[in-house]
Amino acid sequence: MDTISSLFYGLSVVFSPFNLLSCFIGCLLGTLVGVLPGVGPGATIAILLPLTYKMSPTVAVILLAGIYYGAQYGGSTTSILLNIPGESTSVVTCLDGYQMARQGRGGPALGIAAFGSFIAGTFGVIMLMLIAPAIVSVALRFGSPEYVGLIIMSLSMVSFLSSSGSRFKALLLGIVGLILGTVGNDPIYGIRRFSFGITTLYDGIELIPVVVGLFGVAEVLVNLEIVVRSEVFQTKLKGLLPNWKDWRDSVKPIIRGSFIGFFLGTLPGMGAIVPTFISYAVEKRCSRTPEKFGTGMIEGVAGPESCNNAASEGAFVPLLTLGIPPNGIMAMMLGALMIHGITPGPLLLTEHPDIFWGVIASMWVGNAMLLVLNLPLIGIWVKVLRIPYGILAPLIILLCIIGAYSAEGNPGDVLVLMIFGGLGYLMKKLNLDSVPLILGLILGPMLEEHFRRSLLFSKGSFTIFFNRPIALGALVVTVLVLLSPMLVSLLRRKAGGDYEINIK
Amino acid sequence: MRKLDLDVIVLLVFSLIVCYESLRLSLGSTWKPGPGLFPLLLGVTLGVLSLIFLLAKGFKQDKKVTPLWSPGSGKRVLTILGALCLYSVVFSFLGYLISTFFLTFFLLSLSYSGKWIRNGITSILICVVFYIVFQVLFDIRFPSGILGI
Numbered sequence A: 001m002d003t004i005s006s007l008f009y010g011l012s013v014v015f016s017p018f019n020l021l022s023c024f025i026g027c028l029l030g031t032l033v034g035v036l037p038g039v040g041p042g043a044t045i046a047i048l049l050p051l052t053y054k055m056s057p058t059v060a061v062i063l064l065a066g067i068y069y070g071a072q073y074g075g076s077t078t079s080i081l082l083n084i085p086g087e088s089t090s091v092v093t094c095l096d097g098y099q100m101a102r103q104g105r106g107g108p109a110l111g112i113a114a115f116g117s118f119i120a121g122t123f124g125v126i127m128l129m130l131i132a133p134a135i136v137s138v139a140l141r142f143g144s145p146e147y148v149g150l151i152i153m154s155l156s157m158v159s160f161l162s163s164s165g166s167r168f169k170a171l172l173l174g175i176v177g178l179i180l181g182t183v184g185n186d187p188i189y190g191i192r193r194f195s196f197g198i199t200t201l202y203d204g205i206e207l208i209p210v211v212v213g214l215f216g217v218a219e220v221l222v223n224l225e226i227v228v229r230s231e232v233f234q235t236k237l238k239g240l241l242p243n244w245k246d247w248r249d250s251v252k253p254i255i256r257g258s259f260i261g262f263f264l265g266t267l268p269g270m271g272a273i274v275p276t277f278i279s280y281a282v283e284k285r286c287s288r289t290p291e292k293f294g295t296g297m298i299e300g301v302a303g304p305e306s307c308n309n310a311a312s313e314g315a316f317v318p319l320l321t322l323g324i325p326p327n328g329i330m331a332m333m334l335g336a337l338m339i340h341g342i343t344p345g346p347l348l349l350t351e352h353p354d355i356f357w358g359v360i361a362s363m364w365v366g367n368a369m370l371l372v373l374n375l376p377l378i379g380i381w382v383k384v385l386r387i388p389y390g391i392l393a394p395l396i397i398l399l400c401i402i403g404a405y406s407a408e409g410n411p412g413d414v415l416v417l418m419i420f421g422g423l424g425y426l427m428k429k430l431n432l433d434s435v436p437l438i439l440g441l442i443l444g445p446m447l448e449e450h451f452r453r454s455l456l457f458s459k460g461s462f463t464i465f466f467n468r469p470i471a472l473g474a475l476v477v478t479v480l481v482l483l484s485p486m487l488v489s490l491l492r493r494k495a496g497g498d499y500e501i502n503i504k
Numbered sequence B: 001m002r003k004l005d006l007d008v009i010v011l012l013v014f015s016l017i018v019c020y021e022s023l024r025l026s027l028g029s030t031w032k033p034g035p036g037l038f039p040l041l042l043g044v045t046l047g048v049l050s051l052i053f054l055l056a057k058g059f060k061q062d063k064k065v066t067p068l069w070s071p072g073s074g075k076r077v078l079t080i081l082g083a084l085c086l087y088s089v090v091f092s093f094l095g096y097l098i099s100t101f102f103l104t105f106f107l108l109s110l111s112y113s114g115k116w117i118r119n120g121i122t123s124i125l126i127c128v129v130f131y132i133v134f135q136v137l138f139d140i141r142f143p144s145g146i147l148g149i
Helices: A003-014 A017-035 A041-052 A057-082 A088-102 A106-139 A144-162 A167-180 A207-225 A244-265 A273-286 A299-314 A316-322 A328-339 A353-384 A389-408 A412-429 A435-457 A469-494 B006-024 B037-058 B073-094 B096-111 B116-137
Strands: none
Touching (some): A003 A017, A003 A106, A003 A353, A017 A041, A017 A353, A041 A057, A041 A389, A057 A106, A057 A299, A057 A353, A088 A273, A106 A316, A106 A353, A144 A167, A167 B037, A207 A328, A207 A412, A207 B073, A244 A273, A273 A299, A316 A353, A328 A435, A389 B073, A389 B096, B006 B037, B073 B096
16 A cells, blocks of 8 residues: 555545544543643543543544644643643743733734644654655564664663653663563463552553553642642734734744654654754744844744644654654553554554554644634633633542543552552652653563563573664664763763763 | 662662562573563662662762752642542442542642532532443443442
8 A cells, every 4th residue: 555545544544433523522632631731641641541441442542642732732822821831842832922922912823833733743644654654664574672672772762861850760760660560460471470469469550540640640739739820811812813924934943843843753752842942942043033032933933833743743653663652642552552452563554554544644634623623712722721720630630530440440440549649749749750660661561571582582592682783773772872971971071171970 | 968869769679679579489591581580680770770879979969959848738738648548448438429529529628719518519519420421421330339329
């Protein structure tokens, strides 16, 4: 099947009534959680994950993907109108977007953010269609040693690059996640490990209570510490369509943002936050008036907003082709597919083309929906922002409880949820990232299986991981990533600076 | 005396427990790995890296330590966490409706300054709506508890 006919096949999947409805609901929910500060797409996906049990896998993944890229759209609204980023990926948008709103140009700022996101989303879908099959054809030749290398590389990169706090501690938490993944029955001999006679642990630690606890409950606890009172910028929104000059100023930033976002988004650990900062820096450098950035330049909105949307689609490349999630939300998407008995990876394209092409095509349809939805609904989103968090918090907690309980119908999972909720809260207070822990928990069983299979295949020789070029390459990248702070420090010292090696 | 990183010390102790428990399982051999081998490798890696971290940090000056909680906020969160843990314990025994009503009422009273009668009615409404949506429509079986529903 060539790319064009594959796209048409994907569109035929999306345009079935249920898939179209789930795409619509996903986009709507995504925009809503993107708008609401303190409710992220990670928590929403985690809460809704159990409700997708009864859906077909295609419907479920289309819904969850819609939440993810919909949140990127929604995040811009609060950044521009409130100077509070609804999503961390919209932090940069505050700089110029809010200033534009203060000058009475909130409409064009929101408009260009929506149009830029749509253009970048379309670009991302086209790139995904072109690149994914090529990677799949290479990945089909991968064996267990290659997967061991790639999983270790992804986990190290995510821990080291995406962490906002100490990178070294993030790496340690990734290993803790891998250890938690070994709880329960041994995959080969079926012997119970680390369950200490607790029945809830016999089949391992359930992913959903852990994720919902770390993302959902912890987020609510942090927000309940202080009652946030935010004022919506009082201005009449008119003229959402950018004028000719706005378009002329924004075309190049949108193109650059799309490229930067998509390609950086495919890298493990990069996520969508770092590319938006890079995009902003590039726009500032390319501008003839860099000193005006931060005072309401439309380029400062168009570039990063296009970038975060393209990055969220780039993140699907390693998940759909290799089965390796590059960030926490993709890890949950992997979990969603695994719940339905589907293992993402190179075989997904041949065994489940409906999911593969359906999800890709749904992103394009979803981006079009978001464009149509977002501009007329901005007034409603602004009203949503006025709901007191004190009322939202109990509702979110209840959804978290129901989400964790309904996964297995086991009351023990509610206790697991609360334990990980408390742990997640402590981690947030200590500035520790929970994503490596979740990624480790998900990738742990996969890593153990490939690791043991490799050793069986090589008759106990560890050299199998160094004889295969791809496995070796991945391990070399891992070592370079881990040593990067020391290497950078050494290079700076050589250059004459007075820096010291710093393990945070 | 320098401040030690308590979180890394906890991880070091955790790694020791993992190593001990792994050794109690069959390790097998490298050509036929047993159930304890992989967790043991992870436990050793975690322990070694935690030690490296503690040793490397031991030679450095501490930055100024800022308190984690502002006055009152820690107590508030601890109260909520305590209520959530109590809820998870009584969830099966009391059943969904009663335990969830008390939790919602407690959370609303703490986070939203409304009159108790209004919070009570809101809590009942929330519990019933969630019950109808999830138990009736989505067919999720909640614990029936002492009410039997």
